[in-house]
Amino acid sequence: MSKKTLFDKVWDAHVVDVVQDGPQVLYIDKHLIHEVTSPQAFNELEDRGIPVFRPDQIVATADHNTPTLNQHLPIKDELSRKQLEQLSENCNKNGITIYELGHKYNGIVHVMAPELGITQPGMTMVCGDSHTSTHGAFGAIAFGIGTSQVAQVFASQCLLLAKPKRLRVSVNGKLKGGVLPKDVILYIISKLGTNSGTGYFCEYAGDVFENMSMEGRMTVCNMSIEMGARGGMIAPDETTFNYVKDRKFAPQGEDFDRKVAYWKTLPTDEGAQFDKEYFFDAEDIEPMVTYGTNPGMGIKITENIPTKNDASFNKSLEYMNFEAGESLINKPINFVFIGSCTNSRIEDFRVAAKYIKGKQKANNVTAWLVPGSKQVEAQIIQEGLKTIFDNAGFELRQPGCSACLAMNDDKIPQGEYCVSTSNRNFEGRQGQGSRTILASPLVAAATAVAGQIIDITKEVEQLELV
C-alpha cells in the first residue's frame, strides 16, 4: 500500500466523487458559521428555495461584530445589531445550534469550537473565515471559505475543490526561553513569505510541535493562511486525545476509545512524499516582531529592519513610519492588544499574567485583554489572573474578535502603533491609519509595562517564563 500523509488520509476519506478533469466533491463534517459571512448564503438558499441539508452539523457563534463591553445591553450600532439578529433568526429558522452573545459557550469561532470538543482529529471542517486553519492543530482538515461556498455547504454538506498539494515544515530542537508558539510561526512566515503556501496544505512536524500544548498548536496552525496555505495540520497524538477527552461534544466512553484507535492511524506514514519541504532549527528562533504591513515582514526583536529596493516594501515602511535598517527596540507604543483567534486562550493570559504580576502598565499605554470565549473569561477570573491584570492597570474586556479587525467598536486610532497578538498587520487592519506590530503575548505584555518595545531576551532567563 502506498505511503500517505496525514493530509491525504483525511482528505481521501472524505471524497464523495471526482469530476472528470476537474475538482473533487469533498464531504464536510462540521460547518462553523458567524454573523458576517453567512447572511448572504442564507439569502441565496432562500431565494432558490433550497433547504439547509444537514443543520445538525452546523454550529453558529457571534464574534466579529460584537462589542467587548456591556454585552448584556442592546448593541448600539444599528447595522451590527441587525447583523446579529439576522444570524439568530437564520439559525432558529433552520434548526442550527447558535451560541449568541452572552451565552456561556459564546466566543471566537476558532476558540469556542475546540474548547467544546466540536473540533476533532480526522474531521473536515469549514467556516467563512480564513483562520479556520486553526482547527488543523487537531489533525483535522480545516480551512476558510467564501460565502458562495458557505451556501454550497448549507445546500449539500459538500464542496467542489481541487485537491491541494502537500507541504511540510519541520522544526526540531529546543526552543529558547521566552520563545512562544507565536514566535515560531512568525519566524516561519518571515522566512517563507506570504505566498509560499498558496495551493498547499501545510503539515507542521518535528519535536517542537510534538512538545507543544494544543493551544500552542492552534496558534501555529491559525497563521498558516498568512503564508498562503489554505490550512495547517499537526498529527494527532496523546496531547490531542487528552485535550479532546470529556469535552462537551467529544465522543464519550467506548465511542471515544474507538475514535482514538482510528485517530492513531492518521499520522503521516514514514517515507510519505511531500511536494515541498522546509526545515528549521528551534535554536535559531527568538521572540519576533513585525515591522511592515504583511505578516511575512517579521524580524527577531533584536534585529534591525532589512533594506530592500522594492516599491511595495518601501510603501509598507512609509505606512508604518519606520526606516529601513533601524531597530524597533525603544520605539514608544501607546496601544497593546492581547486577544484574537491566534492568542486569546488561557495559556496566553497565563504567560502575560506571569510577566505582569507585581508590575504596572506604563502610563502612556492603553492595554486591552480580550478573552477568546466566555469559558476563557471565566477561567481568567477563577485563576485569579483578573486581579493581577486589574492591579497592573490592564483592561480585561468581554470575549470577541475585538481589535483584530476593526469591525466592532474596538479600534486603534489613526497613526498609532499597536503591539498586537493578532494575526494581520495589514494597513488599517486595526482601524483606519492604525499601525500594527504583531508579537507574542509575552512581548505584548512587556511592551505594555515598558511603554515601548524592549529586548525581552535579556529578561527571560531570570523569569523562567516558558
Added chain:
Amino acid sequence: MEKFTTLTSKAVPLNIANVDTDQIIPARFLKATDKKGFGDNVFRDWRFDKNGEPNADFTLNNSNYSGSILVAGDNFGCGSSREHAAWALVGYGFKVIVSSFFADIFKGNALNNGVLPIQVSKGFLSTLIDTIESNPETELEVNLEAQTISISGLAKSEGFEIDPYKKTCIINGYDDIDYLLSKKLQIEAFEAEKTY
C-alpha cells in the same frame, strides 16, 4: 451568475504586490447582510484620505484610466476570506483581474461571482503594466474559450490556465450549487457508508 466568453476593454493598473482583501474592502463595511453596495467602498482607504477626499495618487482616481479589467501586482487577494472583496470588485464594474499570482480563497470567490482571475507570467504582467501606464487607451482582449489574453494592436499575447470545470461554469453562467445538488443521492450514500 453572468456568462463570460470574451472581453475587450481598457484596463486599470494597480502596481502593488500583496494587495489584501482588507484593502479591497475594509472590515467596517462588512455589516451589510446582502451583496449590494460594496462597489462604492472598493479600495476605500486607498481611494479616499482620512477626511473623505479622493486621493489623487490612487489609480482608480486617475481619470486617464478606465475599463473593466484590473491589472494588479503579485499575490493579489491575500488575507481574509471575505467574499465581500469579490462583490466590491464586481460592484465597481471589474470583470477580469490580472495578476502574476492569486491567493487561493480570493481566486475561488472571484470565480464564484463570474469574475475571471487571470494569472500571467511576471514578465507579461510587467509588459501589461508598462503598456497601460504609457498609453492608458490600450485595450486588452480576453478570450476564455481560447484561454488567451492579448494587447490589442500589438503582437503580445499569453495563454492562461483555468480548471476545465470552472471554465464551463463561467462560460455557461452555472454555479457549484447546481452541480452539488445533482449529486444528492451520492452524498447520502457516502454518509450512510462512511467508515471514519
